[in-house]
Amino acid sequence: MRAAGARGVNPKVAIRLIYVAAMFLVAMDATIVNVSLPAICEELGVSPAQAGTVNIGYLMAVALTLPLAGWLGERFGGKRVLLSAIAVFTAASVCCGLAGSLEGLILFRIIQGAAGGLIAPVGMALLFRAFPPEERANLSRSLVLPIAVAPAVGPVLGGFFVETLSWRWCFYINLPIGAAAFALGLAGLAAAGRPQRSGRLDWIGLLLSAPGFAMVIYALSQGSMRGWASPEIVATGLLGAVLLAAMTARSLRMPAPLLQLGLLSQRLYRTAGLIALCSSAGLLGMLYVFPLMYQNLFGASALHTGLTTFPEALGLMAASQCMPWSVRKLGVRRVIAVALLCAMAVFGALSLVQADTNAWLVRLLLLCGGFTLGHSVGAVQLLAFARIEPPRMGQATMLFQVQNRFGSALGVAVIGSVLAAGTAGAAADAALAAGPGAWGYRAALLAAAAFLALAWVLALTLRERDTAGVAVRRPQASAAAPAEAAKAPPAS
Structure with missing residues (x-):
């Protein structure tokens, strides 16, 4: 029964749907929250500057976990890491909606960001392993949904929730999408993304790259608002750049670096x-x-x-x-x-x-x-x-x-x-x-x-000659493949 159920879901269809749903959550989350910040300020009794840390914490958490994504996917398997990230992101979204203070909201946004930083690289790796190069161009028909639609839908949907329900629904909306993606992953990715051989975690590379990326992104995102000459931005940006330079020098010397x-x-x-x-x-x-x-x-x-x-x-x-x-x-x-x-x-x-x-x-x-x-x-x-x-x-x-x-x-x-x-x-x-x-x-x-x-x-x-051989399979050829395969004798 279990084997039949696993065979009932096409792994290629499953990973495509899961990736689209998960990336839709991550992409929509940034823009939908921006619209709700004034309502958050009013209900929690905080200033706009304080409410801005809701997004700053999210962005920095994404930067902290991004360097770990490749190693985690290889060490524990892409399926396990992707589904865990979706589950944590969805649970943290619900907690954000239930938060009764700014501190609680920031904490759960940081957890959201940490999970969100793993979803894109791990999901894309699973996707590109499942589809050979000649089939990847046709993937764009579905992959553009989270890239294009989610950021555009976010402000419209966020404004609707703020005006008709509550800013908390900007987070609750992630629950049905995340739950559906998680359930589909359990059913359709049974044999996908198994653990591979991976070396030991490069802890020094992680301690250099994670805060380095977070500091540089913080300085870039806040510099135009706080002033590029402000001591906070200068110190954060320079320290982040030094850490990344040290990480780069180390990575080029090591046989198996984190990056x-x-x-x-x-x-x-x-x-x-x-x-x-x-x-x-x-x-x-x-x-x-x-x-x-x-x-x-x-x-x-x-x-x-x-x-x-x-x-x-x-x-x-x-x-x-x-x-x-x-x-x-x-x-x-x-x-x-x-x-x-x-x-x-x-x-x-x-x-x-x-x-x-x-x-x-x-x-x-x-x-x-x-x-x-x-x-x-x-x-x-x-x-x-x-x-x-x-x-x-x-x-x-x-x-x-x-x-x-x-x-x-x-x-x-x-x-x-x-x-x-x-x-x-x-x-x-x-x-x-x-x-x-x-x-x-x-x-x-x-x-x-x-x-x-x-x-x-x-x-x-x-x-x-750089692009020679980068081919695109015609949709009708791939669509006809199952019918031809049914007529063909089993391969030896």
């Missing part, structure tokens, strides 16, 4: 990772500054702003459906270069939006931005892991996620600083047609486009 930086010696993986880092910086930076401009400069409501920016997620979803076809027709190298060039043009056009610009034109621009950048994001992921051997997939996905996390923090830090400098400088200039501070928002959007320009330059360094 296998030797993976970066593979030119294709290194270039794809840098393109992903710059793309993440540009996308997250734009999603950070454009809603602020739409609300603060043009006076739109939070709900109207969320509905206006939502087409960007629809564009990403549409790109996920078209990307495999585009790669087959143009090749992965051309898809990345053309998509980034078009996305740059869209970001530049967004910087020209005025208060009287037709809202549907703005939505069309965001739709095009998501569609073009979605092609690049999907193709870069396809490229990054094309030459990675299955035994090293856990380390490769973890390092890739670290780069993406760093790129997001870097993008928000740089673009937030441009915005702060521009709005401060333009506030005294009443002659600006769009109003005081307009120049700062436009400069920040152009800075987001500059990150995409850097990614585009990196994409041009890809050579034809």
Whole structure:
């Protein structure tokens, strides 16, 4: 009975659904909580600055556990680690909703972040081990859901809960999704993600990398708000950089370090990772500054702003459906270069939006931005892991996620600083047609486009021989495979 039940769930379908559900939780959690911070302040009787530590603790906890993900997946098995992380994340979400004080809320947010830092790299490693390289492009049809939809749904759903129920439902919503993902994992991943041979844990590398990443991300995320010259930011950033430098030097000398930086010696993986880092910086930076401009400069409501920016997620979803076809027709190298060039043009056009610009034109621009950048994001992921051997997939996905996390923090830090400098400088200039501070928002959007320009330059360094053999299996071929297999005699 047990064996039959395990065979009843296709492991490939199971890991795809579990990864999408788990990443949806993690991606939505950041944006849905941002909307609820004012309500949290009011109910718990704390200041906005104090409530901000709810997100700071979460981000730092993610950075602390990310370096451990690869080793844990190999030592205890991807299935066990992924399901444990989902269970802890879901339980901590419920505890956040039940919290009666700010201290309790921060504690459970830290636990949430610690579990969330394991979900993406461990889940992606399981996913890419389950699907051979020629099938991975078609994965983008489902993987884009947490990347595109969850951050866009978060503000809309958070606003609905705050206005109709309570901010606590921003956390309770994770319970049904997490429980479903956990149950599916128990049923469908019986033989997936078994423990592999792993060396002893590099404790010194962990003690250097975990606080190093946490300090650098803290400095990047808080620098534009607290001031880059403030002693707190300077000391935290410098100490984090020193720790990471020491970790890098140690990792390059050790045969089995916690972070296998030797993976970066593979030119294709290194270039794809840098393109992903710059793309993440540009996308997250734009999603950070454009809603602020739409609300603060043009006076739109939070709900109207969320509905206006939502087409960007629809564009990403549409790109996920078209990307495999585009790669087959143009090749992965051309898809990345053309998509980034078009996305740059869209970001530049967004910087020209005025208060009287037709809202549907703005939505069309965001739709095009998501569609073009979605092609690049999907193709870069396809490229990054094309030459990675299955035994090293856990380390490769973890390092890739670290780069993406760093790129997001870097993008928000740089673009937030441009915005702060521009709005401060333009506030005294009443002659600006769009109003005081307009120049700062436009400069920040152009800075987001500059990150995409850097990614585009990196994409041009890809050579034809780098991407040779990165193939995409046609959907009809894979769909017909079961029927052909049924007719074929058993393999000897």
